[in-house]
Amino acid sequence: MKFNQLVTIICITMLSFCYHKRAYSADYVGVEQCVDCHQQEYNDWKTSHHNMSMRHASVESVLGDFNNATLAVNEQTHRFFKKGTDYWVNTKGPDGKFHDYQISYTFGYEPLQQYMVKFPDGRVQLIPLAWDSRDKSKGGQVWFHLYPYMEVHDEFFWTNNGQNWNYMCADCHSTNVNKNYDSKTNTYDTTWSEINVACEACHGPASDHIKWSKQPIEQNSNMGFNRNLAPKVGSWEFNKGKKILKPKQLSDSDQLNTCGQCHSRRAQLNNNHDHLKSDFFDKYMLNAITPELYYPDGQIYDEVFVLGSFKQSKMHKAGVVCTDCHNPHSNKLVAPKEAICFKCHVPNEYTAAKHSQHQEGSEASLCVTCHMPKTTYMEIDPRADHSFQIPRPDISQQIGTPNVCTSCHTKETNQWAINALAKQFPNSSYQQSDHFAIAFAQAGAGIPISGDSLSYIAQNSLEANIIRASALSRMDRFPGQNAMVAIMRGIKHQDPQIRIGAIAGSAAYPFEDRWQIISPLLQDPVFAVRTETAGALVINWQNMNANQQALLTPALNEYIEIQQFNSDRGFGLMNLANIHRAKGEVKLAELTYLKAIEIEPIFATSYVNLADLYRQLGDDDKSLVLLKKGIKNQPQSATLRYSAGLNLYRQQQLKYAIDYFTQATEIEATNAQYWYVLGLAQEKINVSKAMVSISKAYDVGRNPQHLYALCEFKIKYRDPTTQACLDRLAKIVPPQVIKQLTGG
Template sequence: MKFNQLVTYTLVAITLFLSGNLSAADFMGTQSCVECHQQQYKDWQGSHHDMSMRHAEPKSILANFNNQQFDHLGEISRFFMKEKQYWVNIKGPDGQFKDYRISYTFGFEPLQQYMVEFENGAVQLIPFAWDSRTKDEGGQRWFYLYPDMDPFDEFYWTNKGQNWNYMCADCHSTNVQKNYDANSNSFNTSFSEINVACEACHGPASKHIEWSKDQTKSTPLLGFERDLAPKVGAWEFVKGQKILQPKQVKTSAQLETCGQCHSRRSQLTDSKAKAHDHIDNFSNKYMLSDVSPNLYYPDGQIYDEVFVLGSFKQSKMHMAGVVCSDCHNPHSNKLKAPVEVICYQCHVPSEYSADKHSKHAEGTEASKCVTCHMPKTTYMEVDPRADHSFKVPRPDLSLKIGTPNVCSQCHDDKTTTWAAQTVAKQFPNSVIRKTPSYAVAFSNAAAGAPSSSDALSEIALNPQQPEIIRASALSRMTNFPSQQTYTAIERSVKHVDAQIRLSAIIGSGGFAFPNRWPLLSPLLTDSVFSVRTEAASALVSDWSNMDESQQMLMTVALNEYIEIQQYNTDRGFAWLNIANVYLAKKQFDKAEEAYKRAIKVEPILATSYANLADLYRQTGKEAQSIAILKQGIENQPKAGLLRYSAGLAYYRQQDLTQAIEYFTQATVVEPTNPQNWSVLGLAQEKVNPADMMKSLSKAFEVSNDPQHLYSLCQFKIKYRDPTTNACLQQLSERVSPQVMKQLTGQ
């Protein structure tokens, strides 16, 4: 891999500066900024941005490589020096231990990670990290970040989930170009600077330097592409208000600039040939994850690692115009002042004293604003991160839907009921507690409650809700197609916020093509790259239902969608997406080739085998379908999907013995998947009805879904099982009398 070095960029910058030959948007390097911005440079040195990535050398390595050993379940990994280089002896995907040279460091506190470079230019993070905290804090030790991972897991250290080029580079270095070559399966990734330097946030500085040579010229934004100033120019006290109100509000690219890295999002491109990388519109380069169940609790509290932006966009502070630099020094990354002083910038101190607000003793940890409103969750074993949604603690919601609350986390000797009653007593007039929460609607939607259609629609159309919450309501509508959700989506596809339009696309998934086309077709020419490409992605599955004019309207956005996949062809999912486009167009040979490329690039991705097997089934190649599923089971033995699909293939051939065998394997691999138990039961009916009812009972047990209980009762009636009445009684407590009447015929 040929990396551009800082010294090279510094020399280029100096040469161009002296010659006056500055082209637009050139990256000049940090050293070109130092002379005029000495304080900012001083603040930046040693910061998390400065230390985000470094070459492996004595001044950057924090860990002990002095022949250290780490014993995990009797397997010994070793960290050592060889010819002034840093090395690790660690088990590879073949199960054999091998020496790997450490090429780069990653971060520095509270932990530091290390990376090795493979021959094809792939840079991978090893699974061990150095705890850089002090010994008193439990640090100064090696620890295993992913002890439960094996070679079949996406996040095993040599697999794609730990690949720097795709997963990490864009945020840890400046001006990254991934440069993946699909033909050779190799990377030639480059960057202007190895760490997060000035131009990572401000953009290329060449025109700014040109302006600095002649400040009499009228140059927008002093030569930069983006305005990073705070959004609110001043905050003012308004009589009767406890919180200062925004004044002199203007547009700012600061939140989107910080958010390009401090967010859970997917990257669409790093192309310089187009304007996609202009951070003025985040959604031209990225797609921000909404408040989805796999990342957040139903009330928006952080669950998985979401890196701030998605949390912050839920907050009232975001809606008021607060941005990152209102609290943080953007160059040192530290708070601008002690935490309570930060809060009192806007919150009138007399109104938020311990006596009036926190109800905890003044000066204690419990009385601090952040203790209750920014609870921390520890990730990567030792890294506690604060929730930036600034939620009001809601133990009453914990009682209703099981979400965590900071009161019970602190008072762990008390019940949640006690916490809810105490909060209600201390804040009897709380408007927040009396206002219906979207958390209940999101929780009910996850459980499949029929009432979700109305509740989600109401949230999506409520302008008082944060836009990310409205978007999250829209994306959940895909399972609840109705007139209400259709109306909500119809209005939302015209909304000014790109994420709301994106989520409306997802939410439309439950509607048939004739209804979906008029909703989404206007978005095919949307001004935002991610919106029009996502619209094309959503509609292409109905290609055969389109007339020629509709297909022509699809073409430009669909080609752009393919560009996104081509950018990401180092990942199996991109080849899957390409294959699905070909499949929709009935170009079966091209679809088959793309599925095979997905398998080659990422052999552990189970969906590739399942989709290719389904393609073979559609084209009458049953033997090849089963063969590719067996290949998938060998390469990804942890996927129940492949065993499930193999069972279906044998079931279609009336080979019940093999079908039951593979369905049984699926329940062993994924015992909490109710569909595995349900289909096993249906296959067992002709062989052993008693086994069938045991499997259907298990399907209901793991899902608590009345539909599975309905099926079980149906078969108990059919086979005159002695426990039929007990089953019917249990079902009657979960479904309407009309459903019971339909089942029993009474």
């Protein structure tokens, strides 16, 4: 054998060894490795939403009509066509003109399918034109526009970050995703093991499982996986006289956090921490029950993807998990709806005649109709509320929240529903009982006594932890003794979301007090807790002594890692700039704000913060130029106009300041602060208009200070309605306040 031949054989052998070693030791092996042993699970999965979560655009995956189909919306025509075997769309781009874009991927399949375009910089963006994949009999098999009134400056215009797959969608729609964003070049090189949600997305990397499958069976083995996806409840038992079965035994399970990775409204903090074997909050930040996402009573408002709703429920508290109701492979229910409910709820206690009073067998008689009402998103996609609430029309009557009774019986009133429930359940201890919704609604309206109500909820162990956390997070506007006690107890709670809520609730206290309260959390074992603490405290960097700065630094460095991971978004860079500013690193702060504006020019807060930095440096002219640029790029922002008004007010240009303040109130009419400052600015020009604006501030915000200011104006200018104003104020403030105001 010649030397060259020997070298070639050795090289081939070495390459083969390296390849097989690498393949054998690789974490992710792919779905095809699972088929032979798990045929039934594979067959179930093949027809599931998980399998169809994302696909390369092909004749097998594309459901929409691309045969020169058109869709006319707002006098603009979008066209869907093919070039050979490729799929294309002609639609409006970021320049406001129509262009041809190639479809690279499909997204979902039922009841609608979306489509994605890949750009040269690695961005993958979802177009706003979707295919209604329902049967024609249901109105389907047509194109429709998800956001017909969206403009290029809207966050969710299809080429903006709100529709960016790499940041918004990839982690949940594909398996083993790495975003791979390069902040230096502002490009992506996002990778995945499998394009859709395959076996290992839930079970974890399977290479050790394959090794295990080839060895003798071990007792109590984890079968080569590092997570336990079994249900929490081993069995349920019936107790005489009870209507609902109780768990006989509970065990630890990773299932809820595994499903919750995707089926939740949350932010991703990193791509390297384990949210299963450590804590969910080591990798993700689950949203609380906030006004932007939920009604005050916890019902879903925006898309929240289940987990936040479910954590409110009695089902969650009892140990129910997803697979108690859903087949994890097909995603379908494990049994008919009522049969699932009757696994735990004694059937003869919940018959239609005995419980719902709706015709037996009708849609209205089903448990889920009243206890899991659906809200339709994306025009045609109804999603069930998983908080399993009991209808409370009495709360609807007080604060205007929806309820299923009048949602179906549209011609009836809340009082009718209250009477009907009282008649059906005369001994109910639930109807008319205290509910966190009232406190949450009052806090949203700025009612001063809200602090005490929120404090009670935050400390009530009978409430779900996510509700207690949400109560704590609302306390930032209502400092007081009771709030302080609730926050200090929340800091020590075992649930990290409650600790995070306490951090947010402590915002109103002076730095010295806040440091004393929350600084112990800088060494919290949970990543999100210690980094949220660092983010909350760093603003006071200049007020810290050397020991405090040293204690803050490790958690602050981790907080910086989160912002760097999210530096493809304006908020990530803005947060980094805020840190530089807090530390006195002015030039770095300016450059980072400018970078935030560059990568996301429609993100208004970056302009506002940089403009404030320029103000702090004494350059109001540069600040105003920047704010005007921001208004041009984001014309829907009220805060930019408000900031421009403040700038001009400082420069004594009242006419122009009032113009910007007025624009801010027109865009955001429910912002009491905008109306109040507008009134203050109007005083020197038109007192009558000033009082109207301040009155409006109180009407929309119910802040007693605004009513106090209005009465003060009326006294000052001898308004004939002064006494009526004072009488109104006297109902909500102590007598000494009136005496102070009137000089009595």
